[in-house]
Amino acid sequence: MPQQTEKEYKEILRQYLENQSEQNLYMGEAFSRKLIEQDISPEEVISIHKSALKDVLPGLPSKVWHSFDFLIEMMIRYGLALKEHQSLVKRQEEMQLEMEVASKVQETLLKTKIPVVEGMDLGYVTVPSRTMSGDYIYFVGNDMDEAGVAVADVMGKGIPAALCMSMVKFGMDSASHSSDGPSGVLSVINRIVEKSVNDSMFVTMMYGRYDAKSSTFSYASAGHEPALHYRASENRFVELDAKGLLLGVSPEARYEEGSVVLDRDDFIAIMTDGVTEARTPEGFVEKDTILEIISSVKDRPAQEMAEHVFAELDRMQGFQLQDDFSLVILKKE
Amino acid sequence: MAYRSSVDIHTEWDIVAARQLGRNEAKKVGFGTVDQARITTAISELARNIYLYAGAGKIEIERLNEDGLFGIAIIASDEGPGIPDVRKVMEDGYSTSGGLGAGMPGVKRLMDDFRIDTERGKGTKITAIKWLR
Numbered sequence: 041m042p043q044q045t046e047k048e049y050k051e052i053l054r055q056y057l058e059n060q061s062e063q064n065l066y067m068g069e070a071f072s073r074k075l076i077e078q079d080i081s082p083e084e085v086i087s088i089h090k091s092a093l094k095d096v097l098p099g100l101p102s103k104v105w106h107s108f109d110f111l112i113e114m115m116i117r118y119g120l121a122l123k124e125h126q127s128l129v130k131r132q133e134e135m136q137l138e139m140e141v142a143s144k145v146q147e148t149l150l151k152t153k154i155p156v157v158e159g160m161d162l163g164y165v166t167v168p169s170r171t172m173s174g175d176y177i178y179f180v181g182n183d184m185d186e187a188g189v190a191v192a193d194v195m196g197k198g199i200p201a202a203l204c205m206s207m208v209k210f211g212m213d214s215a216s217h218s219s220d221g222p223s224g225v226l227s228v229i230n231r232i233v234e235k236s237v238n239d240s241m242f243v244t245m246m247y248g249r250y251d252a253k254s255s256t257f258s259y260a261s262a263g264h265e266p267a268l269h270y271r272a273s274e275n276r277f278v279e280l281d282a283k284g285l286l287l288g289v290s291p292e293a294r295y296e297e298g299s300v301v302l303d304r305d306d307f308i309a310i311m312t313d314g315v316t317e318a319r320t321p322e323g324f325v326e327k328d329t330i331l332e333i334i335s336s337v338k339d340r341p342a343q344e345m346a347e348h349v350f351a352e353l354d355r356m357q358g359f360q361l362q363d364d365f366s367l368v369i370l371k372k373e
Numbered sequence: 374m375a376y377r378s379s380v381d382i383h384t385e386w387d388i389v390a391a392r393q394l395g396r397n398e399a400k401k402v403g404f405g406t407v408d409q410a411r412i413t414t415a416i417s418e419l420a421r422n423i424y425l426y427a428g429a430g431k432i433e434i435e436r437l438n439e440d441g442l443f444g445i446a447i448i449a450s451d452e453g454p455g456i457p458d459v460r461k462v463m464e465d466g467y468s469t470s471g472g473l474g475a476g477m478p479g480v481k482r483l484m485d486d487f488r489i490d491t492e493r494g495k496g497t498k499i500t501a502i503k504w505l506r
Contacts, residue, residue: 087407109406116414120479127465127478 427453
């Protein structure tokens with residue numbers, strides 16, 4: 041096979057030296073593709089060239105032949121760089137594949153179902169900026185009178201955040217069945233996270249609970265982005281925040297609890313910083329802009345609202361999310 | 374019987390001497406220009422690692438004849454700090470990203486057989502073989 045290659049190369053070279061036509065060069069280009077396919081390295085190409093030339097132009101001075109040996113020496117590392125590149129590309133493809141599988145696993149792991157609650161319309165959107173997400177939304181609810189929702193954000197992105205999130209989910213499963221209020225739920229999760237998650241990982245979480253009988257939304261926050269309460273009667277937004285340390289920092293952390301009564305057409309928006317810190321090439325998206333976007337769809341169903349806000353912010357960011365995006369809307373019907 | 378000769382590596386100029394020895398031996402075995410260049414590049418890489426990381430050591434070149442199969446072995450040995458994480462050193466992109474050259478994966482690619490023996494605080498011995506085809 042190499043002998044055949046050398047023969048073909050010699051013929052193409054001979055023709056080119058005779059005619060110097062574009063067609064000859066085109067044949068050369070096509071031949072180079074064949075060389076790459078056959079995994080022939082740059083230094084070998086020069087060696088093939090040298091021996092072809094020896095037949096075609098035998099009378100060249102010896103220094104010319106030496107120069108080819110010098111060129112071969114020059115090309116060895118280019119050949120190595122090429123091989124390394126090929127192997128890294130292959131590894132990247134394998135990792136990409138693994139990531140896609142992992143992302144499916146995560147999707148299944150973090151699956152949540154919107155509960156049905158009397159007089160409450162719920163919707164949410166959560167989209168990772170990369171393959172794996174560090175955001176987490178979890179609904180709790182098994183009767184018509186009550187529903188809980190957790191929105192968490194692991195600082196950082198990608199695989200480390202996703203692994204940490206699995207831990208939070210485990211905590212959520214154990215904590216959400218207790219009859220504790222939001223601050224109690226956060227305390228339980230905090231202790232689990234504190235024990236099992238690395239010191240360098242920080243998790244913020246807001247946990248809210250809606251009681252349909254009293255139309256009350258109570259909430260607690262572990263250093264999470266404040267939620268927004270839209271008061272329809274006043275046509276304005278009020279921030280809902282409650283003091284509390286990030287999850288996993290101290291097992292003794294205490295979480296303040298707040299509550300508001302929701303009137304007809306009021307809604308609560310709980311989000312992660314992928315919403316509030318959306319970045320465009322011109323800088324952060326102004327908070328007022330975000331409020332305007334939410335307001336503009338306040339009469340639509342909760343799910344449509346969440347989807348619209350995502351679509352708008354995604355568009356503003358050139359369809360390249362800088363951070364995981366999560367938004368939950370709880371709307372009083 | 375195998376024929377072995379060696380060059381001590383103390384300064385950068387000894388790398389040239391090791392290359393020269395390797396090239397002469399490779400020629401004697403019958404390697405062509407491209408393989409000679411590969412073998413000497415591998416020697417450069419190994420000798421430079423000795424010079425940079427161990428301070429001193431030696432490159433031995435051995436002509437091989439096993440069951441009618443001819444080849445050349447490069448044996449690079451030092452009594453330096455040893456390689457703490459061999460797996461990492463053998464990873465593509467590990468040494469090249471730091472601008473250190475082709476690294477151990479490069480040497481492995483240039484040659485046919487490759488073997489590292491290393492012990493922390495005691496030193497490293499790398500054997501790389503190329504067979505004549």
